[in-house]
Amino acid sequence: MKDGWLGIDDILYRREYGSYDEYLTIQGSKLANKPGTVAKINAGISDGILKAVMAIQEQLPASGNVLCLGARLGGEVEGFIAAGYFAVGIDINPGEGSRHVLLGDFHQLDFPDGSVDIVFTNSLDHAYDLKKLLGEVYRVLKPGGIFMTANKGGVEEPVWKNAKSDGYDCMEWTELTKLCEYIEAQGFSMYHEFKIKGFTPHGRLFRKI
Amino acid sequence: MKDGWERIGIFRRRVYPDTEQYVIRQSAKLVSKEAWCRKVDHNNMVCLAAVLVKQEIPFPGLSVLCLAARLGGEVRAFRQQGCFAIGIDVNPGGKSGTVLHGDFHHLQFADSSIDLVYLNCLDHAREPYRVFGEIRRVLKPGGVFYFETENGYMEKTPDGTEAKMSDPFDCLEWAYRDEVVSEIEKTGFSKESAYHYPAAKAHPYGYILRRG
Numbered sequence: 009m010k011d012g013w014l015g016i017d018d019i020l021y022r023r024e025y026g027s028y029d030e031y032l033t034i035q036g037s038k039l040a041n042k043p044g045t046v047a048k049i050n051a052g053i054s055d056g057i058l059k060a061v062m063a064i065q066e067q068l069p070a071s072g073n074v075l076c077l078g079a080r081l082g083g084e085v086e087g088f089i090a091a092g093y094f095a096v097g098i099d100i101n102p103g104e105g106s107r108h109v110l111l112g113d114f115h116q117l118d119f120p121d122g123s124v125d126i127v128f129t130n131s132l133d134h135a136y137d138l139k140k141l142l143g144e145v146y147r148v149l150k151p152g153g154i155f156m157t158a159n160k161g162g163v164e165e166p167v168w169k170n171a172k173s174d175g176y177d178c179m180e181w182t183e184l185t186k187l188c189e190y191i192e193a194q195g196f197s198m199y200h201e202f203k204i205k206g207f208t209p210h211g212r213l214f215r216k217i
Numbered sequence: 218m219k220d221g222w223e224r225i226g227i228f229r230r231r232v233y234p235d236t237e238q239y240v241i242r243q244s245a246k247l248v249s250k251e252a253w254c255r256k257v258d259h260n261n262m263v264c265l266a267a268v269l270v271k272q273e274i275p276f277p278g279l280s281v282l283c284l285a286a287r288l289g290g291e292v293r294a295f296r297q298q299g300c301f302a303i304g305i306d307v308n309p310g311g312k313s314g315t316v317l318h319g320d321f322h323h324l325q326f327a328d329s330s331i332d333l334v335y336l337n338c339l340d341h342a343r344e345p346y347r348v349f350g351e352i353r354r355v356l357k358p359g360g361v362f363y364f365e366t367e368n369g370y371m372e373k374t375p376d377g378t379e380a381k382m383s384d385p386f387d388c389l390e391w392a393y394r395d396e397v398v399s400e401i402e403k404t405g406f407s408k409e410s411a412y413h414y415p416a417a418k419a420h421p422y423g424y425i426l427r428r429g
Contacts, residue, residue, distance in 0.1 A: 073301045089327045094331050096303050
């Protein structure tokens, strides 16, 4: 175990924070502290999402709404809109003047039960309480709705390359397959794998059961 | 024509030097009348919640966009009905959990992607026909344009004389609301139903129009 990290449910590691407020403050400060990095990553995400969605379109509903969690500047939202969906993001710091991302915490979604067709996130590595987050995803998805994730590999896998951690990520998993099993245990069934360009290349599709 | 106003189709609009001046002026309303805006926002939510429950629309799960939604009272009313609802405004008042930055003359959303678009402030549009075109573009075929309005300036007074302006931020006026609904229908909608809910004050007349 790395110093300053906690073990959770045998397969997760989470950075220690003094309080939930401290977690929110630190996560919310990334945009101001690393604006160049965030903007650069954002530009790549839009194109990456559009290409990934086009490549797996038979696995997704042809239309519908998409909620992107931890969407920061909203590159993924733009990608989904380019693919024809009604998409919006939430983030604890969407920056000023966002046309794509609302203020919101993915541990406590401000959307009704059973209202969303697709939830997307590439930010599970920024979760504070993964089980609570997955419970919210389950709640807002329509029956049979889709949870689409893009993730890093696990820290105990040979492909793990976290040397470039940005210091803001706060959740790690031992192995990607264990993370997927953990998600499935919260009421989902994994049905497809795909690749996506960028820092979170391992795409997975889950269906709410 | 009143001084400082010009005709556009059946409407008359306030003359601004350019689009930028229009956006600056419209964005200023929240700052200069914030307490009033908050009160109106709450009333919008309560009134819309009361009328939505009477509509024969299966709301749960619908994708809803509220235009010029300011502080988002209408967004919250639609969410209460189970909708996936968000709003846009040229000034949502800082970071918002309900309303994105956006201009109803240029929507940031995909063609044919939304089930229902709600609008209660056509009186703040600069180019109404462009707004109708954008609503039609983003709605799915068969989607609903949910339009709320007040009376036209020839309908506000009991003796049929022209009413005075009530809000210096308004920038679009019309003589009769039925003429507005006809203009909307001409852009590719058909009226399905209408109602009157006086408590909604600035927009007590509701129209449900369906995109053809």
